[in-house]
Amino acid sequence: MSENDPERLIRGRYGLAPEAPLPFTPPPEVPPGLAALLDRRVTRRYAPDPVPEPLLQAVLAGAQSAPSKSDLQQYAIIVLRDAARIARIADWITGMDWIKQAPVFLLFCGDVRRGRWLCERHGRAHANDNVDTFLNATADAALALGFAVMAAEAAGLGTCPISYVRNHVEKIGPLCSLPEGVFPVAGLTLGVPAGPRNWLSPRLPQSVVVHAERYDESGLDAALPAYDAARPPAKPRYPEIHGPKPEGCAWSENAARQLSVPERFGLRAWLKLRGLSLD
Numbered sequence: 328m329s330e331n332d333p334e335r336l337i338r339g340r341y342g343l344a345p346e347a348p349l350p351f352t353p354p355p356e357v358p359p360g361l362a363a364l365l366d367r368r369v370t371r372r373y374a375p376d377p378v379p380e381p382l383l384q385a386v387l388a389g390a391q392s393a394p395s396k397s398d399l400q401q402y403a404i405i406v407l408r409d410a411a412r413i414a415r416i417a418d419w420i421t422g423m424d425w426i427k428q429a430p431v432f433l434l435f436c437g438d439v440r441r442g443r444w445l446c447e448r449h450g451r452a453h454a455n456d457n458v459d460t461f462l463n464a465t466a467d468a469a470l471a472l473g474f475a476v477m478a479a480e481a482a483g484l485g486t487c488p489i490s491y492v493r494n495h496v497e498k499i500g501p502l503c504s505l506p507e508g509v510f511p512v513a514g515l516t517l518g519v520p521a522g523p524r525n526w527l528s529p530r531l532p533q534s535v536v537v538h539a540e541r542y543d544e545s546g547l548d549a550a551l552p553a554y555d556a557a558r559p560p561a562k563p564r565y566p567e568i569h570g571p572k573p574e575g576c577a578w579s580e581n582a583a584r585q586l587s588v589p590e591r592f593g594l595r596a597w598l599k600l601r602g603l604s605l606d
């Protein structure tokens with residue numbers, strides 16, 4: 328089987344054993360760009376090699392190639408290359424040592440400030456300071472992050488998104504001089520991958536995620552045991568709250584363990600302080 332064999336790629340993406348039936352017939356061939364996407368995984372180990380500036384700028388241009396709501400481009404990307412500043416973020420977050428290894432840390436932010444400025448510049452009152460604009464800016468930033476991930480992969484680099492920047496907004500904001508109206512969505516470590524590739528994390532079956540014409544969750548209960556079984560037991564989330572589990576946790580149990588603990592409940596207050604209207 329070749330690396331780009333469609334069946335291999337689909338089995339890998341959904342964690343299906345060789346003898347398991349395929350959920351759909353793959354196309355006879357998968358183009359290389361799509362094959363790379365189907366085989367993508369995060370990189371949590373980096374070589375000390377720097378990312379050449381022209382390559383970084385090409386990756387950033389890739390990020391900017393993402394679609395953007397109404398072409399408004401309501402996002403900003405802060406590029407951190409100073410190892411000491413990246414290390415400060417890693418030290419705040421703790422437990423994610425690959426952040427310090429990465430020569431580049433990108434902070435993807437929603438940016439409603441630029442739109443306010445554009446209105447002022449053209450003598451118009453900004454009439455969309457609301458939750459929809461917040462959502463549009465967040466979607467723009469997330470899409471730019473996704474495109475940066477794929478641009479980096481295409482260039483032989485590795486990435487890992489970092490939501491934990493939102494645990495430290497009150498420090499990351501000043502560190503990156505984020506003005507009012509600009510808020511972190513996620514960080515992204517970027518660098519040359521080192522060591523073996525990360526495992527390919529299987530996705531939920533399409534029967535659970537993709538719906539024909541109408542939302543239909545009737546297959547969820549039946550599909551879950553096989554999906555849980557397709558993944559090795561994971562480190563239990565929040566053992567200090569839910570108790571330890573030496574044998575590890577299935578995906579669904581771990582999702583419930585995580586989602587039952589309130590995370591970042593101060594974020595709304597910080598966003599409001601920074602001039603974001605979430606009404």
Ligand SMILES: Cc1cc2nc3c(=O)[nH]c(=O)nc-3n(C[C@H](O)[C@H](O)[C@H](O)COP(=O)(O)O)c2cc1C
Pocket residue numbers: 367368369423487488489490491492513525526527528
């Ligand atoms: C918005 C976002 C934030 C994330 N934050 C973190 C993070 O803080 N730390 C981390 O190790 N991985 C983080 N990840 C990576 C996910 O854990 C990873 O994508 C998931 O486990 C699936 O693995 P894969 O990307 O290799 O398929 C984040 C991913 C996204 C999309």
